[in-house]
Structures are given as structure tokens and as C-alpha cells.
Amino acid sequence: MQYLPNIIFIILLIAGIGFFVKNVSRLKRNIFLGKDADLTDNKAQRWTNMAKIALGQTKMVVRPIAGILHIIVYVGFIIINIEVLEIILDGILGTHRLFSVLGSVYDFLIGSFEILAFLVIVAVIIFWARRNVIKLKRFLKPEMKGWPKQDGNLILYIELVLMVLFLTMNGADYQLQQMGAEHYVNAGSYPISSFIAPFFQNMSVSTLVIIERTAWWLHIAGILFFLNYLYYSKHLHILLAFPNTYYGKLTPKGQFKNLDAVTNEVRMMMDPEADPYAEPAEDAAVPDKFGASDVQDLSWVQLLNAYTCTECGRCTNECPANQTGKKLSPRKIMMDTRDRLEEVGAIMDKNKGEFVDDGKQLLNDYITPEELWACTSCNACVQACPISIDPLSIIMDMRQYLVMEQSAAPSDLNNMMGNIENNGAPWPFNQMDRLNWSKES
Helix, strand or coil: CCCHHHHHHHHHHHHHHHHHHHHHHHHHHHHCCCECCCCCCCHHHHHHHHHHHHHCCCCHHHCHHHHHHHHHHHHHHHHHCCHHHHHHHHHHHCCCCHHHHHCHHHHHHHHHHHHHHHHHHHHHHHHHHHHHCCCCHHHCCHHHCCHHHHHHHHHHHHHHHHHHHHHHHHHHHHHHHHCCCCCCCCCCCCCCHHHCHHHHCCCCHHHHHHHHHHHHHHHHHHHHHHHHHHHHCHHHHHHHHHHHHHCCCCCCCCCCCCCHHHHHHHHHHHCCCCCCCCCCCCCCCCCCCCCCCCHHHCEHHHHHHHHHCCCCCHHHHHCHHHHCCCCCCHHHHHHHHHHHHHHHHHHHHHCCCCCCCCCCCHHHHCECHHHHHHCCCCCHHHHHCCCCCCHHHHHHHHHHHHHHCCCCCCHHHHHHHHHHHHHCCCCCCCHHHCCHHHHCC
16 A cells, blocks of 8 residues: 555556657657658758747747747746656655755755746736737637637646646645654745745644645646647647747748749740650659648648647738738638648548548638638738748648649639730730830820
8 A cells, every 4th residue: 555656656657648649649640641841951040940939939029928928938837847857756756855855956946946836827817818808809810719719728727727736735845844744854945835835824734745745646647637638739839839940931931932843844845855745654653733722732841830830810910811801811721721630630540540531621621712812922920920830831832722723713813824824914915015105195
């Protein structure tokens, strides 16, 4: 019976980490359903971008209030969870405050953790008020109804509960230290939880031990729960923001890629020695689809973007099409891509890793042509994203499919392309007549 708590803790730890590894494996498989993309260039620049944007959060503080609060939660949550290492070792070994041998260093660490925990609580409350009391417009868009809204609030509740449990555990521990309880060594500094300790003054040692142990178990169980909840939540960006910023676009924002298939076709047309009637070689690969109609047609980087999206809405807030009442929302583009990818992954799970056509696709079933053609390709969404997500690349690939595979461009665009083909310019005038306006009196 002496080792029963240790055994229960080890089982809980193995189950939590095991489920997390399983989710990471599923996540990796889903991302790599996308087409290959070679992003091994400019490694120094990529590392710099990751350090500045993901670690330094330079794009978050463009909006100072939200940016500073986010940094507090980010730094606080990460640093406080350094204590998880001590909790894990204590749980496995049956010790209590194993790192207390560090003396004054340990006192400083625990004191810092407590101050950060308090700041996290303050930041979380402000974030909750912005969503539910002040009701900022970007959190009230149509795509934020239902689960996305619940998910955003649930994350805040989990973070609040974890910080309260941490301070409650320390407050009870501090009081037990003052009472000279067995196994509770005098260690640590408690600038915040010492204010909680007076609530425990009239309690017995046995009651305080129950409170401290309960808070301890709930704290570590909550952390393991949150770790596994990440996969189902927008908070997955905690893990993916780093690779996403590393693989972020380095070319100028106004520069679009050329399709190799189209480039090769044009080169052949311009080659006087090429035979336009030659049949393809027997071993020639089947030509790729032009553009994208489903998630498998996108690159793995675009799918990584979709999973990394924090649903903060900065992209949609900056989108001129959305501001003028158009249906387009860059945030919805990313959310729809992720939802479709999850649907494809679920089908593969049910069919032993094979995808069985379900008669649905990203285009039309999730994202409509109306949304795609509302985009002005101004790159405002790309510039606004705090973690280098590129909604425009998905929009352009899907528009490319509509034009080159389905000939489904809007009539105005078809007229323009016809004029370019016939007249060498977007206007419906013969090249010889373009300057006739200058002769008019």
C-alpha cells in the first residue's frame, strides 16, 4: 500500500504521454497528406524568423494590449510548468519538493512561479472579458459560433483552474511547513500563496494534507489533460508555431509561384524544334491537377498552416473584402481547411489508413467560389498573422483550380483574359486603336 500512489501516478503519466504521442502521430500523418514542398533553403533566415516571431513574439505586440497579455500567459505557463519536472519526479519517487536542496535558488524559482501564476490569472480574466463582456468584433464573426467560441473559453477556464490549483497547493504546503508537519520541509518562497495561507490556519494537519494532495493530483492531472486537449483545440499553436514560422514564406509577399507544368508547356510551345503532336512517353507520369480542390492537393506547409491557426482573427480583421461585407474570411479559410483535413483523417482511421472517397471536397463543401473570388490578393491577412500563416496561398491554389480545371472564372475575368489573348491588354481595343483617344478634341 505504501507504493500505491506511486504506481497510480506512473500509470496516469504513461497513459497521458502515450495518448499525446498517438495524437502527435495522427497529426503528422494528416499534415503529410499534402504535396511535397522543398523548404530547405535559407536556413539562417528561417532560424532567425522562428526566434523573432515564435519565441520573441514580435508580431504579437503590434497590438500592445493583447500582445503583452499573451506574452504573460505564454511565458508564465511555460516557466511555471518547469515545476512539472519536480512534480513528476516526486510522483515517481514518492518524495516531496525534491529540488528543495537547491536552497535559495529554489526559493527564487518558486517565488517567480507564483508571481507569474498570479499574472496569468489576471491576463486570463482580461482575455475572457474581451471575448464575453466587451465582445470584440473579431470574436463574433459567423465562423466563431458554436465550438470555436466554446473552445476559446474552455482554454481560458483550464488555464485559470491550473493556476488556482498551483497556488492552492502552495498555500496549503506553506501552512503545513509553518505547523512543522512531517515530510513538509521548509523550502520555497510564497509571495502570493502566503496570502491564501490564513484561510487554512484553523484546519488540522490531516485536513491540510488532504487539500494539498488533492490540489497536487488535480494540478498534474489537469496538465496531462491539457496536453492531450491541444490536438482538438486551437491551442495546438503552442507546439506548431515554431515549425510554422521556420517554414514561413520568405519570398516577397506580392510574388506568386509558377506552376512547373505550365512553365514546361510554354517552353515547349516556344521551342521551334519541339513536336506539338508528339505523344507522351509510355512511362510519363500522370500530370498533376492544376490548383487545389481538396486538402490532398495542397502542400504539407499549407496543411501545417491550417493546424497552426490560433483563430485570433487578426487576418479577417485586416481583410478589406471582409470589411466591406464580402463573404470572405481568411480565418474561416484556415478553419475550413483544418476541419476538412480532420474529416479526411477520420476516414483514414476507419479504413486502416486508406482514404475512401466520401463524395466531398474542400471546394464547395467547405469553401465556396464566392469566398475565393472576393479576395483581392492584397496580402493583408498574411502580413497580419502573428505566426506566419498564409491563407492567400490556399485561396490562390483553389482559384487556379476553378480557372484551369473547371473554366469557372467569373465572366469579367474571362473577358479580361480573352482581351489579353486577342489584344495583348485587358481592354477590349485593338492595339492599333489604343491611342485614338488622344486625337479626340
